[in-house]
Amino acid sequence: MAVTSEIADRYRRRADAFERKLVSVRPDQWSHPSPCARWTARDVVRHIVDMHGVMLRPLGRSLSPAPTVDDNPVAAFRAARADVEAILGDPALAALPCDTPTGPMTAEQHIDQVVSDDLPLHGWDLARATSQDDTMDAADVERAWAAMNALPAELMDKFRTPGAFGPGIEVFGPQVPVGGDASQQDKLLAFIGRDPRWRP
Structure with missing residues (x-):
């Protein structure tokens, strides 16, 4: 299988899973707090849609006109993913070079890693x-656990430093302690600064 197809398939599977959660959110739940400090459930979707726009920027593109996350979170996400899938589905676009905060890479690699x-x-x-x-x-x-553990210590420190990648951008929070018997998922979440025990 071509690398482009692997990346596109992985993105599509993950976007499908995210969209399934999106469509299951009740109208009264959009204002619920999330595990991300200061973010509501709607803000989580806003961040994801905004990051889709960030993936397009190095290619001189922007998100297509669509309902806002405030008006229709599901429609906003579907439009944003269509824009990204258009890049992943075009080998010429997918292979275009991008300058990123972690170094040069192709557009598809940027999408895959971010x-x-x-x-x-x-x-x-x-x-x-x-x-x-x-x-x-x-x-x-x-996959995420292996990637996190392969990061150089200085880059991980940068990821944990608020504003290191721009005003208001916080990639990871401080690591949260969990027991040795924690699941791999909980260890991953704790590593990036989430509390696996968090409840709304």
Whole structure:
């Protein structure tokens, strides 16, 4: 299988899982607090949609006109994912070089390492905020755990420093202590600064 197809398939699977959670949110739950400090359930979706726009920026593109997250979170996400899938579905666009905060890479690699990797983690945030099943795909947990542990210490410190990648941007919070018998998912969440015990 071509690399482009693997990345596109992984993104599509994760976006489908995120969208399933989106459509299951009740209208009264959008204002519920999330595990991300200062963010509601709606804010989690806003962040994901905004990050889709960030993926388009190095290519001179922007999100297509669509309902806002305030007006229709589901429609906003569907439009944003369509924009990203258009890049992943076009080998020429997918291979275009991008300058990113972690170095040069192709557009598809940028999508894979940023917004695609974000979807399972923020899917957990959304599920936990709205009392849905928050079980992450085991393959995504293993992949993320391996990636986190491969990061150089100085880059991890930067990820944990608020504002290091721009005003208001906080990638990871301080690591949360968990017991040695914690599940792999809980260890991953704790590593990036989430409290696996958090409840709304």
